[in-house]
Amino acid sequence: MxxxxxxxxxxxxxxxxxxxxxxxxxxxxxxxxxxxxxxxxxxVVSYDALKPYIKRIANGDRSPVMSTHPVSDFLTSSGNSGGERKLIPSTAEEGRRRQLPFGLLKAVMNLHFPGLDKGKGLYFLFVKSETKTPGGLTAWPMMTSICKSEQFKDPLRDHTSPRAAVLCADTSQSMYAQIVCGLCQRHDVLRVGAAFASGLLRVIRFLQLNWEQLAADIEAGTLAPCASDASVREAVAGILRRPDPELARFVRDECRTGEWAGIVPRIWPNARYIDAIVTSVSK
Structure with missing residues (x-):
């Protein structure tokens, strides 16, 4: 190819x-x-030239306006380029195709870092709110569509984060739970990642602000009330099974110094690389 x-x-x-x-x-x-x-x-056209066709599909037109395959949902842009989120028609076939790069990436990286299948990935993934178009089709960001798809259940098997934590709509609770799970399994982590590098920076900032509570939860063996989602608490309980004062002490020792440069390899010493997209940077 x-x-x-x-x-x-x-x-x-x-x-x-x-x-x-x-x-x-x-x-x-x-x-x-x-x-x-x-x-x-x-x-070559702008989105505005396609908008009349897209609007008809969104309003319920099921004729082959832009695709002979039925439009199953709409992906939404971030809105950063013009303020209004754009709707990108998608089909079930396209949804399945979006899963393929994950398997390809894993195979390629395993050539450079053998043994990745022996550990786990600490990936910080988050979903955002979804809406319905007038015609009843779901409109959601691409990462949300991927995380909520049936095909994505299998890749999560070798992640530190339980599915319930990823699918929690409250970003703060989701991040808190994912960091706890990543800390509890820190020796199993072989790769650390997020959809975008900026997201990983937000995770580090979250750790800077919340490490004391995270250490307290690990020491107690239970989540703080700030993680109130029942499905998240139940999923994390399977990982945060017992009090771990030794790990709590380690987290405190690493974080209270204020030396954040190199924090990822210090906390996750077996991590081989960082996996994140670095592009579309606004100046």
Whole structure:
């Protein structure tokens, strides 16, 4: 696939055009059938040019407006570029395809860091609120759609965070529970990550502000009332099984010094690398 990129890209485009030849959008563009006609007929456009088509789908139009496969949901943009969140139509097939990079990433990284299957990943993943369009389709951020998908249950098996902690809508409770679980399993952690590097920085800041309470919970063997979600408390109880004064003392010793440079390898000494996206940085 990577040695014949141009041939693969042309074949994929041909499959897309063939499958979606009956869509209203491609018909409006003149019905391109191959790469040459696609280049000539389909313009590069802004979101505003597609918005009328997207709005019809969101309002319940089930005809093949932009895809012959039924639109199953909408992904939402962050809204950082213009204030209004954009709706990106998605299909069930596309949802399944979004899971594939996780398996590929794991296989590639295992070539460089053998033995990753012998430990766990401390990944800080969070969901955001979802809405319904007038036509009844779910609109949600991409990471939320991934975390709530059935296909994502399997990758979480080798994560330190229980699924209930990841799916908790309260970001503060979710982060608190995920850090507790990561601390309790600190020797099992072989990789640390978040969706974006900025998210990992927020985790470190959260640890700076809450390490005393985290250490107290570990020492007591139970979560503080700040984590009030019943499903989160039940899931974390399976990991925070007993009081651990030794671990609590370690957390206090590492955090009270105020030396935060290098905190990740000090707390998680077996971590091999940090996994995070570093892009789209606003200046």
């Amino acid at each position: 990577t040695s014949n990129v141009d041939d693969v890209q042309e074949r994929v485009l041909a499959e897309i055009l063939s499958r979606n030849a009956a869509t209203e959008y491609l018909r409006d563009c003149g019905g391109p059938i191959d790469r040459a006609t696609f280049r000539a007929m389909v313009p």
